[in-house]
Amino acid sequence: MFQFTFQRRAVFSTKRFLSKQRCLPAAYYRGGTSRAVIFNQADLPPRSEWDDIFRKVIGSPDPYGRQLDGLGGGISSLSKVCVVGAPTHPDADVDYTFVSLGVKNTDVDYSSNCGNMISAIGPFAIDQKLVSAQSPDSATVRIHNTNTGKIINATFPVVDGEAASTGDFAIDGVAGTAACIQLDFINPAGSVTGKLLPTGNVKDEFDGVPVTCIDVANPCVFVQASSFDVRGDMRPDEMTAHTDLLLRLDSIRRQAAVKMGIAQKTEDVPGSIPKICLVSSPDSVSEKDPIDLLVRAISVGQPHKAVPITVALAVSSAARLAGSVVESAANRDKVSDAGVTINHASGNLLVRAQFDNDELTAATVFRTARRLFDGNIYWKS
Structure with a gap:
């Protein structure tokens, strides 16, 4: 016959460690x-x-x-x-x-x-x-x-x-x-930096990659998926599993943040801004829906399952800036006051930017x- 002994362990903390919620x-x-x-x-x-x-x-x-x-x-x-x-x-x-x-x-x-x-x-x-x-x-x-x-x-x-x-x-x-x-x-431009184009340029280059830095609703950095030899319709799990994609994007994001005036040193750049996104032409994938642009967003180091609304507003504005990496990837025939239809990891989103004499006055989205x-x-x- 087996005899089991039970030894009381320190399951209950002493009273000095107890408190109510x-x-x-x-x-x-x-x-x-x-x-x-x-x-x-x-x-x-x-x-x-x-x-x-x-x-x-x-x-x-x-x-x-x-x-x-x-x-x-x-x-x-x-x-x-x-x-x-x-x-x-x-x-x-x-x-x-x-x-x-x-x-x-x-x-x-x-x-x-x-x-x-x-x-x-x-x-x-x-x-x-x-x-x-x-x-x-x-x-x-x-x-x-x-x-x-x-x-x-x-x-x-x-x-x-x-x-x-x-x-x-x-x-x-x-x-x-x-x-x-x-x-x-x-008047969503200059939400953090005070400028639509914080670097003063429509296009910059970091780590040999052309980028567009824009501040609409939130500061954002846009790069083309083709610059990294990846598909524009990657799933979030594919982006995470990629050997060095997120590391390369974060390096660019941090350098861009310094040039945008968000931080003085790359190590001091916040995780939440600027956002960074891959953009690509709808012609680059077999997308059946009527879309103008593919966007894959990264925020706080994680690929988003759906495009953040502030990013979508920045996309719609950048798509109408001649020479931007977004404008060159977008379906130019559709980008107008009617809005831009963005494909993201969970579907599509229509967003509209309103300009008056080249000044961004408003941006609209429906949720x-x-x-x-x-x-x-x-x-x-």
Whole structure:
């Protein structure tokens, strides 16, 4: 007869290490092809405490890369926080601050904007009664993005004083349909650098590769896929598995950032800006849909499964700049005021740039969003 002995291990911490969870009111929204925790700024403590709270709410850093102990999703497009509060701009109804968090590291980055999550900010403001709808059927919320200082107008339907969820508008990368949200980015050029062309050139060269550096909604660097002898329709997993593609792109991105004035040294360049993208002609692949350009975006070191909206806005603007690497790859017969149809890893996206005497005055894109929950969010102290 076997006799088992049980030895109590240190399963329970001593009392001095025990504490209860902390909590704050929050909401969780899908915005475009991203998701984020959204806080009302009035509910948050002083800004000096934000970073630690946001990391723990999202579940970062996570050496396993899954963020299982928080509300992140293990990839950059799902590791986000938004803060919405009273406006500090005379032309805005609300302020919106975007925060990107590292998955495996402790990075908390306030340097960029997120175009996808902007689609959720107007609905959040209406749902939380921060702003009232102008009519029983629709609302326009003027959003001041504090990261860039830019204004974005969000227009969408409402039902019984809340943002409508159901509708017949579909976006690639998101299953089903929902209510359409029109996003008008007002004077989006120079979001970080103050210039449409931060280097002063339509085309530059780094590591022997021609590039176009542009700042529309977010600073972006564009290179042609042919410069790297890769296909323009690569899947994100193919890009990640490539022997040196991401390393070469990041080297170019960092050099471009220094010339754009974003950082003084390559090692100080933020992970979130500038974005870098491969562009290629639709003639280079067997794409059946009517598209004008193929784009594969990389952000925070990861290939995106869908093009970030701020990147799409920069693409539509660069496509109309004579001599840019984007313009030379685009279907010139279609690039006009009607917009540019971009093929990305999850489908297609139409985006429109508006110019007045060669000055970029606005850019428009259409998205969907949905409130997934609101209530109290908990984190370990």
